[in-house]
Amino acid sequence: MSIRLSLLAILDQGECYGYQLRAEFERRTGGSWPLNVGQVYATLDRLERDGLATKSAVDGNGHVNYSITPRGSAEVADWLTAPSEPGRDEFAIKLALAITLPGADARALIATQRAALREAAPVAAPAASLEQRLVRDARTFAAEAQLRWLDHCEALIAGAEPYGLESEAPRRGRPVRATEI
């Protein structure tokens, strides 16, 4: 749902050919989210089919350039205006499923994930542009949040924190311990 509109948004800033579109996208996002070239051409086909872009010309270098249409610009404006839903956190699902699996060790999962996050953390390469900085920092903020959440999970699983929320009815008896789940 988003590559289509991402590419269209780039087209909104001027005509492009396929290879250039991909380069532009990767430059702006700083290379996180690598884009397959083949998919760029497939997406351009669909954009043209749907009347959001047109094959404008083959320029002097033989490049097949695409331009955005007014309808395309409108779609981009809509997309930008609408808020974005949070993505699905695969690790959270994984942990939720692992907790009830007899063979799986939730604490080991947490430790592995924490190690992976710590290793990926030091993105030393300087950002060349404000866009790249924003995208990179988004990853950093998200990674830090997941690290905090991992701590939180460990505490919950170990029973160090009470299980329920304050808004919930108080639980009777001992707090739930991981080994009982």
Added chain:
Amino acid sequence: MSIRLSLLAILDQGECYGYQLRAEFERRTGGSWPLNVGQVYATLDRLERDGLATKSAVDGNGHVNYSITPRGSAEVADWLTAPSEPGRDEFAIKLALAITLPGADARALIATQRAALREAAPVAAPAASLEQRLVRDARTFAAEAQLRWLDHCEALIAGAEPYGLESEAPRRGRPVRATEI
């Protein structure tokens, strides 16, 4: 990439039929990540084709039950062991693209997204199980992180913070302002 293995992980805890698999998945994840029934059946077909699950029996109620195979269990174990990559943050991409779009107002985008996050925040429903609590808290932590990142973006765009990292070469002249980008 994960529905297949999520369902397989549930099968690893006992045989299930399609509808039940979906209910189980949604119960554990607390309903965030709604799952289409049709896809469950499509996934079961593929799991059987790939030798990771087998149509074990049609029980007394006429339900078509599936069981996991040893190879299926091994796949689940592998999946759980491997760390999970962070997902792509659509809003970050959107903002990065909007910054250079003449028609788009980055500050307005940020404001809209912040409002959407604040509105979605108070998930008052009590979690029925530890799994549900973990998944829900993951969303909460991620949302809080995005809110902090939004503040950070506003500051960066307004030029209130210096643009470069400390590790980068110092920039000459005035800090970059949003209107110049």
Added chain:
DNA sequence: ACAGCCATGTAACTTGTTACATGATTTT
């Protein structure tokens, strides 16, 4: 000459989404 990148695709496949068809059972 040869290696490597630029550039445009095609093909095969997997995954995910939406919508619909069909019939049984349960609830109101």
Added chain:
DNA sequence: AAAATCATGTAACAAGTTACATGGCTGT
């Protein structure tokens, strides 16, 4: 009796991945 839910699917499509074919141009 009607409506809702349970249950098993099918169809069509969008989106993502990998691999390959082809040709031009560039640098060594």
